[in-house]
Amino acid sequence: MQQDYLEISGLTVSFDGFVAVDGVDLSVLPGDLRFLIGPNGAGKTTLIDAVSGLVPATGSVRYGGHELTGRKVHRIARLGVGRTFQTATVFEELTVLQNLDIAAGHRRGPLTLARRRKGVPAEVEQALETVGLTELVDAPAGVLAHGQKQWLEIGMLLVQDARLLMLDEPVAGMSAEEKDETGRLLQRIGADRTVVVVEHDMDFMRSFASSVTVLHAGKVLAEGSVREVQADPRVQEVYLGPGHHSQAEVETVLGEVS
C-alpha cells in the first residue's frame, strides 16, 4: 500500500521537436484527489497519455514500485493504472454489464473466457452500486446519457481494480447536479486510491480537489492546495494575463476564493 503512489520525474514528451511536456516532476499519494489544471495546450492530457503508455516519453514514471515508461499500454494497465478519455469511450453495442465484465476480466484464463457468464460477478455488482447504474445493467451502453457513460467508465476502472485513476475532463458537458454527483463519487473512490483529474472546470476543481498542480507550456507552474494556487501570482498571470489583478477578477476566472 505504501508503494502505491505515483512518482513522475523529468518526464518529457516531444512531437517532432515540439515539446508538449517538458521535464515534469510530480508525486501523487494515495487518498489524494489531485487536479491537473492549466490553459489549453499546457500538456495535461499529454502527461496522462505518457503515464498510460499511449505516447512515448523520456524521464521516469514510477507507480507501485514499477517503472512505467517504455512499457506497452496493456502492461501498464495490468499494473493497476486506469484512465478515461475526454470523450467517453465505452463499448456501445454491449450492455452496461458486458462493459463492466470485460473490464474485470484481463486476468481470466482461456477456459473462463470460452464460457458464458453466469450471473453478475461480485466486483461488477459493487461497481454498479458505486457508480449508480444498477438499474441500467442490461441497457446497451450506446443509449446511456453522456454523464452515465462517464460513470460507466469510472465503474470500469473500479472493476479493473485500477489503483491509479487518471480521468480526462470527467465532467465536461455535465449538468450541475451530475457534476456534484461525479465529484462525490470521485471523493468516495479516491479515499483509498490515487486519483488524478484533468479538468477545465474551475468550480468543480474548487469544490472537490484536495490538491492542485498547474501546468503551463509543458512545465509545472505551481502546486499546492486550491487556495494556494489561486493566490499564486504566476497562476493568475497565466490565466488572466500579466499585471496585478483584483480579487474580483481572480474569482471570475479561477473560482471563488473561500
Place this chain on the structure above:
Amino acid sequence: MTKRWAVPAAFAVAAVLLFAVAPLALSPFRLDQLGRYLCFAIVAVGIGLAWGRGGMLTLGQGVFFGIGAYLMAMHLKLADAGADGTPDFMALISSDGVPWWWEPFRSEVVTLLAILLLPAAVAAVLGLATFRRKVRGAYFAILSQALAAAFAILLIGNPTGTGGSTGLSGFRGFFGFALSDPANRLVLFCTTAGVLLVMLALVRQLMVSRYGELLVACRDAEERVRFLGYDPANVKTVAFVIAAFMAGIAGALFVPIVGIVSPNDVGIVPSIGMLIGVAIGGRTTLFGPALGAIAVAWAGSTLSEQFPSGWTYAQGLLFMLVIAFLPGGLASLAWRRTRASAPAPSAQPVPAPSGGN
C-alpha cells in the same frame, strides 16, 4: 421462452433438412452440388466470426481453404498410387519421383493432423505478426488478399509439386472407400453436413461466451480494450485462427466431393467469393453467413448454367448493393421485422444484436 429455444430449434431443423430431406429429395448429382455449397458454408461460418464479430475483413481465406484442400488432394493422389507409388500426373511430367515434402502425407494420420493444424498454425503466425504491429482495417484486408494471390502464383509455378494451374484431380478412393460408390458419397455428404453443424455450434458457443463479448469490444474500440489490460492482438488472432481452421477443414472436404482442386479455387476471386455470401447473409449473425454462402453458391451454379459469363457481374452487383444499402445483410431484415412486431419496448431499450436469431 421462445427465444431460449430458437437456436436449438434452428439446429434441429437444419439437421433434419441436411440428414433426411436432402438425401431423399436430391439426385446424387444435386447432392454433390449441395455438399460443395456446404463446404463454402463452413468457410463462411469462420469468416462470420472473424469479420462479423471480430472486424477483420479476411479477403484471403482461399489460402487456408487451399492448404486444407491440397493436403487432402496430395494424400488422395498418394493413396491412389499405392504404397511407394508415384501419382499419375507426376510420372507424366517428371521422372524425379515423389518430392520429399509429399512423403509424410502417405500417412492418413499425418494428413488429418496437418489439415487440422497447419492452416491454424499459419494463421497464428500471420495474425500475431500483423495484429501486434497494429495492422488493421483496409491494410489487413489488402495484406490477406495479396497472400491469396501469392499462394495461387506459388501453386501455378510448381507443376511437378502441385499440378500447376490444372491442379490435382482424378481421385479414386477416399480413405479406402471408392469415391464412385453413391453410398460412400452419401456418407461424405453427411460428414460435411455434420462438420458444418459442429462448426456452427462452436461459433455459437464463442458468440455467447465472454470471449465473444471481448471480441466485439475489440472490433468496436480496440484501443479502449488495451487500456483494460488486454492485448487485442491475441484476442483477434484467436478468431482469425479459428476461421482459418474452419477454412482448412472445408478445403479438405471440398476435394473428395468435387474431385478437383486447382489454383482457381484458392486465389483472389474465390477468396472474395467466400466473403460475398457472408455479407449477404448477415455477417454478425450465427446462421446468416452459412445461409448466405449456400444461397450464393447455389445461385452461382444455377445462373452460370444458363448465363455462363453473367454470374460474375451479378455477384459483384449483389455484393455492392448489400454493402451499400443493407450492411447487416439479409438477416438484418428479419431482425428488424421481429423488432417491429415485438411489443413496444418499455423504459428498457432493446438489447443490441448479440447473436443469431
